[in-house]
Amino acid sequence: QFRYKRRVYAQNLVDDKQFAKLHTKANLKKFMDYVQLHSTDKVARLLDKGLDPNFHDPDSGECPLSLAAQLDNATDLLKVLRNGGAHLDFRTRDGLTAVHCAARQRNAAALTTLLDLGASPNYKDSRGLTPLYHSALGGGDALCCELLLHDHAQLGATDENGWQEIHQACRFGHVQHLEHLLFYGADMGAQNASGNTALHICALYNQESCARVLLFRGANKDVRNYNSQTAFQVAIIAGNFELAEVIKTHKDSDVVPFRETPSYAKRRRLAGPSGLASPRPLQRSASDINLKGEGQPAASPGPSLRSLPHQLLLQRLQEEKDRDRSIEQKDVGGHAVARGSQ
Numbered sequence: 001q002f003r004y005k006r007r008v009y010a011q012n013l014v015d016d017k018q019f020a021k022l023h024t025k026a027n028l029k030k031f032m033d034y035v036q037l038h039s040t041d042k043v044a045r046l047l048d049k050g051l052d053p054n055f056h057d058p059d060s061g062e063c064p065l066s067l068a069a070q071l072d073n074a075t076d077l078l079k080v081l082r083n084g085g086a087h088l089d090f091r092t093r094d095g096l097t098a099v100h101c102a103a104r105q106r107n108a109a110a111l112t113t114l115l116d117l118g119a120s121p122n123y124k125d126s127r128g129l130t131p132l133y134h135s136a137l138g139g140g141d142a143l144c145c146e147l148l149l150h151d152h153a154q155l156g157a158t159d160e161n162g163w164q165e166i167h168q169a170c171r172f173g174h175v176q177h178l179e180h181l182l183f184y185g186a187d188m189g190a191q192n193a194s195g196n197t198a199l200h201i202c203a204l205y206n207q208e209s210c211a212r213v214l215l216f217r218g219a220n221k222d223v224r225n226y227n228s229q230t231a232f233q234v235a236i237i238a239g240n241f242e243l244a245e246v247i248k249t250h251k252d253s254d255v256v257p258f259r260e261t262p263s264y265a266k267r268r269r270l271a272g273p274s275g276l277a278s279p280r281p282l283q284r285s286a287s288d289i290n291l292k293g294e295g296q297p298a299a300s301p302g303p304s305l306r307s308l309p310h311q312l313l314l315q316r317l318q319e320e321k322d323r324d325r326s327i328e329q330k331d332v333g334g335h336a337v338a339r340g341s342q
Contacts, residue, residue: 022051025058032057035064040077047084054090061093069098070105075113088119095126103131103148106140111147115265121153133157135177136165142176149184151265156186162193170201170210178210184262188219195226196234199247203235208243215250218257 031051034042043064047053053064060067065086068074078098082088091097096104099119102111111131115121122130132153135145149155158164163171166186169178178198182188191197196204199219202211211231215221221231229237235244 019050022046022049023055027051028055028057032062032064032067035067035077035081036071038071038074038077040080043077044080044084047080051084053081053084053086056093063090063092063098065090065098066092066096066101069102069110069114070107071110072107074107074110078110078113078117082117088114088117089123091125097123097125097131099123099131100125100134103135103144104138106135106138106144108141108143108147111144115147115151121148121151124157127159128157129159130154130157133159133165133168136174136181137168137172139169139172139174139177142174142180145177145180149180150263155181155184156190162191164190164192166190166198167192167196167201170198170207170214171205173205173207173210175209175213178213182213182217183258188214188217189223191223191225195224197223197225197231199223199231200225200229200234203231203240203243203247204238206235206238206240206243208246211243211246215247216254216256218255221247221250 027046031043031046031053033039034046056063057067063086065078065081065088068077068081071077088099089097092101097119099111099114099121100123102114121132124130125134130148130153132145132148132155135142135148156164164186166178166181166188167190168174169181188199189197192201197219199211199214199221200223202208202214224230225234232244232247235241235247
């Protein structure tokens with residue numbers, strides 16, 4: 001049995017001496033330098049000689065693929081590394097995959113390339129956290145968050161304190177990330193280890209914009225944490241009186257539900273002429289029934305209208321609410337006229 005395994009796993013193209021000579025510390029350092037400098041041709045030559053790209057840099061703990069995922073304009077470099085044997089789920093010394101690194105760096109181009117090459121959006125790091133969790137935690141451009149959700153990223157990753165993506169987005173005021181998470185089905189009632197919902201977190205950290213989005217989207221303001229406190233009471237205790245008033249005066253009639261359903265990548269592994277999946281637009285839109293995801297596919301997915309700055313996002317929500325009310329008033333008026341004519 002052992003002889004059989006050695007025969008199966010032996011490297012036929014490179015003998016042991018050549019392999020050892022190729023994988024010296026100097027060569028591996030040179031390889032990482034080539035990756036850092038975008039020297040795609042030199043990277044490809046070393047890979048063709050038989051160099052294994054799955055290793056850790058002794059200083060930084062990075063692996064070649066994770067380093068490339070953090071660089072700008074690295075699509076070709078990522079493809080060369082993948083074709084040269086880089087494992088998409090190979091982790092850095094800190095336990096992060098290249099997908100995690102791209103999401104943390106807010107590198108949408110690298111993230112798109114990795115997903116199109118077959119990487120999973122649901123890889124977990126050493127803490128059991130997904131790239132989506134890191135995106136909600138880190139904030140910045142919300143396109144990475146949307147790309148992951150569009151590619152079937154699972155919601156509800158929980159850290160050691162019971163915090164999920166929605167809690168982190170509210171903690172740091174990442175309104176656009178929050179809107180994406182809610183659109184794709186994040187649980188507004190999810191409670192952390194202290195029983196706090198996302199609305200409690202907003203109340204505690206005075207994140208009014210996120211609180212307004214949650215309330216607009218139907219968050220239950222009467223849920224109590226494990227200290228039997230509502231979000232309103234948490235805001236009062238924290239001294240955030242203006243936010244407390246927003247929560248107190250919110251009415252169920254102010255809720256603006258999503259009108260459209262999320263769009264998901266249907267053929268995320270289908271390769272096009274370039275070896276990557278064919279470009280596809282993200283069928284996302286703000287909650288406007290008149291907006292349609294029509295048009296020609298773009299060279300790369302662009303940010304949806306839900307990635308608007310939070311002031312414009314809240315303004316759009318208010319416009320939707322006003323439009324709904326005007327429609328209801330017209331309907332009521334029409335019924336009254338109809339009854340009068342009868």
